[in-house]
Amino acid sequence: xxxxxxxxxxxxxxxxxxxxxxxxxxxxxxxxxxxxxxxxxxxxxxxxxxxxxxxxxxxxxxxxxxxxxxxxxxxxxxxxxxxxxxxxxxxxxxxxxxxxxxxxxxxxxxxxxxxxxxxxxxxxxxxxxxxxxxxxxxxxxxxxxxxxxxxxxxxxxxxxxxxxxxxxxxxxxxxxxxxxxxxxxxxxxxxxxxxxxxxxxxxxxxxxxxxxxxxxxxxxxxxxxxxxxxxxxxxxxxxxxxxxxxxxxxxxxxxxxxxxxxxxxxxxxxxxxxxxxxxxxxxxxxxxxxxxxxxxxxxxxxxxxxxxxxxxxxxxxxxxxxxxxxxxxxxxxxxxxxxxxxxxxxxxxxxx
Numbered sequence: 088x089x090x091x092x093x094x095x096x097x098x099x100x101x102x103x104x105x106x107x108x109x110x111x112x113x114x115x116x117x118x119x120x121x122x123x124x125x126x127x128x129x130x131x132x133x134x135x136x137x138x139x140x141x142x143x144x145x146x147x148x149x150x151x152x153x154x155x156x157x158x159x160x161x162x163x164x165x166x167x168x169x170x171x172x173x174x175x176x177x178x179x180x181x182x183x184x185x186x187x188x189x190x191x192x193x194x195x196x197x198x199x200x201x202x203x204x205x206x207x208x209x210x211x212x213x214x215x216x217x218x219x220x221x222x223x224x225x226x227x228x229x230x231x232x233x234x235x236x237x238x239x240x241x242x243x244x245x246x247x248x249x250x251x252x253x254x255x256x257x258x259x260x261x262x263x264x265x266x267x268x269x270x271x272x273x274x275x276x277x278x279x280x281x282x283x284x285x286x287x288x289x290x291x292x293x294x295x296x297x298x299x300x301x302x303x304x305x306x307x308x309x310x311x312x313x314x315x316x317x318x319x320x321x322x323x324x325x326x327x328x329x330x331x332x333x334x335x336x337x338x339x340x341x342x343x344x345x346x347x348x349x350x351x352x353x354x355x356x357x358x359x360x361x362x363x364x365x366x367x368x369x370x371x372x373x374x375x376x377x378x379x380x381x382x383x384x385x386x387x388x389x390x391x392x393x394x395x396x397x398x399x400x401x402x403x404x405x406x407x408x409x410x411x412x413x414x415x416x417x418x419x420x421x422x423x424x425x426x427x428x429x430x431x432x433x434x435x436x437x438x439x
Contacts, residue, residue, distance in 0.1 A: 095110065095260070116203055162192070175211065180215060224300055245326065319352055329345045371413070371415075
């Protein structure tokens with residue numbers, strides 16, 4: 088067992104089985120043994136690779152979309168340029184390089200990163216220089232906000248519920264003869280349909296974060312783009328662990344593997360709309376990137392000597408790679424032009 092597995096087992100012995108959300112939070116953010124607290128998990132030497140690490144094309148397209156939204160909204164200054172879960176700072180570095188070509192935008196941008204990991208905060212400072220770090224989105228300044236979040240929501244703690252004969256039972260982490268194991272709590276009523284064995288997932292933190300972002304955008308202007316893998320009002324057990332770029336059982340090595348789940352974009356859109364902003368229905372990442380010129384950019388990079396640009400474009404946009412699994416969603420103020428590449432959601436907030 089890992090040191091963190093012993094800590095979790097001790098807690099379960101003392102107070103009983105814990106929710107999946109509690110398990111994820113301990114594994115990812117424990118101050119001494121948590122996954123994000125102790126390592127740089129990105130790239131070939133880590134456990135997974137994100138789109139900004141694959142190619143600069145991704146970050147450049149994101150930067151162009153935010154720059155056009157800034158231009159469309161009258162070039163507000165100053166404004167907050169923020170990223171939630173910025174990893175090694177690669178995406179923000181690419182965005183800053185793009186907006187530097189937009190007259191006045193870089194000088195007006197106050198770069199703010201929302202990051203919980205002390206280790207990654209230092210990595211980001213080494214990469215980007217002086218930036219402002221915040222612990223939570225609700226601490227963002229009350230001013231125009233242009234924000235990006237890539238593969239952030241998938242790592243937030245989730246709760247799972249399984250359909251049983253008398254309703255829904257929460258999936259819990261308890262102890263068995265061989266260590267940590269899954270179990271079910273007592274049946275309860277939930278406002279969801281399902282057949283026996285069906286699993287639904289809820290992420291309590293995600294809508295609140297989106298509401299904080301959308302509230303500032305609705306009041307002060309700006310835009311936000313969220314990119315992650317997931318779907319819309321989905322069912323199913325998507326909880327997974329990744330270690331050294333390979334899947335493993337989520338309870339096998341607490342604190343030493345990345346834990347994620349697919350993002351349900353429906354409650355995120357609903358939270359944004361209820362906060363007073365406009366939300367888009369998510370679209371495939373590949374379609375969004377290509378609609379904003381990713382193929383043309385890849386050709387220019389190839390002509391300039393980047394022999395990996397076409398392979399990177401294929402990985403980012405092909406339906407069998409990241410192109411369909413990953414979705415992009417945007418929010419912007421009422422009355423403002425749409426963020427490039429997105430159309431507004433036509434449903435009421437309660438339906439989103």
